[in-house]
Amino acid sequence: MPDSPLFTAAAIAVIVLAVAVVVGVGLKVVRSFRDLGTDAEQATYKTLHAASRAGQHLRGGLEPSGAGKASKQLRALLGCEALAITDTEAVVAWDGTAEDTRPALMGIVRGVLESGRTAVVPHATGQPGSFSAVIAPIRASSKVVGTVAALAPSAGAGLVRATSEVADWIGAQLELAELEASRTLLMEAEVRALRAQISPHFIYNSLNAIASFINTDPARARELVVEFADFTRYSFRRHGDFTTLAEELRCIDRYLLLERARFGERVQVSLRIAPEVLSTVIPFLSLQPLVENAVRHGLEAKEGPGHITICANDSGAFAEVTIEDDGVGMDPEHLRQVLAGHSDGDHVGLRNVDARLRQVYGDEHGLVIDTAPGEGTLITMRVPKSQPRHDA
Template identity: 60%
Template structure:
């Protein structure tokens, strides 16, 4: 074979090879891009629109949240008009066409019936259908998702119903958060009610006893009493710092010492690094009050209350210990379970609040026995849990 023919043959082989590589590379590239099926793409699109809607529904059915979520839900259903209503009116309208008064009237017929029956309704009129599906909280319709489409087939009706179920789940969660907040507020009021009659009566009696014998001491105690009650009945959120709670406890113990004198001794061991820790408001003071009322008051010679706070990784570990009369563990279990009334109410309320805020693993840890004193420990995460709304007491 001549050199010229060899060169020609080699060049041809190289050209064919390059063409083959290019062809298979193109096919591989196309197959990579087409790895997702139409069903996969639809799923991802659905999840995307739902993820956009979720944050705006976390506060329940509000006008602002409905307005922001309606846009994503209309894209999800791919319909010309989508409405979100409550039981009285339209909260939000997202429309790709002019939403006329006539359309609003037709929509009203659909969502009013859906609210009344608690079932998805279709209002058919010339050339367009409104599908209204109820937003349910429990067995009660609290609103609707209402969508306009040229012709509502079974698939579209089912899709609107499923979107309403999705919205119902978000609204129900918001309702549970609101109920939880209301329960926490009720427990806070119960703690304040516990403080009011017993502590106020005894403190005023103690102050009165010094008016004639030691007026300066009486004035000092009046100031401490005013500061403590101002803190206890403040109208701010449900959290405070450990430092603020300890200041209130110091005032409380000064007033109790006015009654008991040297019968009550206090030991404090507080790590400075945990002082800024956010703790539930009135969570530590009831433990100290329990130590005084149920631990030391029954002893003629009183005793010692030890308050400690240390850092343990992501937690602040806070303890209140007394060497008083102690408690029966079985009776204590009944108190914490809520089956024994009018005893150690503060302990139960604090325990319930801690579990609601931080989970069941973070309730009070109590070690006690008759005649052996009581040691109460709580572990507070250094982070504050997210609340659905601030509670003003």
């Protein structure tokens, strides 16, 4: 019966259960909002997130495309009606309203570019009711390189301070971009130094070796000429700071073929290469100088035959390459002087490769070298297998 006590009790139980479910869901929702943090924490997160995204767009300096994207994030940080970024000559980015102010902006910011001091310009267009502008200088390497202009109906002390902070932050990003560009130029210079190191002794010796076979073994001479051409083509290529382990090993094979034409059976080579690391990206000309060091400074001064072992292994997230020779070795203290750049002349390639690895991957990825007089040399290089920012 619909009016029976049993039915009534069942209905009440269903209602209580429904209320409990709703309360439970509500508590979970409230708890999830609490987990997101307080209002202050939320504001901090949004600020840092916006700054991070803006910083990514300024890696190329004050160029219109990146600055234009960064200005959207920075305007949101300042909460102004419009935000402009200029260099010393023109407006490179504009986001927001007040477009009628844009044509006159460079004339307005000229005083800030010259004085290097933040300025507030009421009624920036000179018309009553127009926006006021807070203009702060952007400094990089102690020079004013541009300005940030925040436009708002009124310019309070808070907006003035915030705009100045944003300008300082942009300046810091530009200095980081300059540093990155300097590092790239330094790497290119070091690659040129390695190429110059290859030129004087190796080319001369290789051509002499080829010449010695012209009359006695013309076929061998032709083969060596082809290998020499392929080696120099790879070594002096103009594109890219990175290559694959497989390409570098091909270069080493050509190099050793030419060296064996000089030394004959005095140079013996063993290879143990794991196929899974062949596609690993490594800095261009980072292995060949190490093998050349083993030949020139390890085996050339040794009496009788010498052996070089080249290994490349999969080591989890890294590819590990070792180059070992049983040559004359060197004094560890002299090696430290070489790697620190305090010893000119010999082992330039060793020092340059070590410096480049540290620049690209960090100090923990420099060369690890075990050596002692009369004990040979073991060089170990570890590079990450995953390098999304580096293209071979």
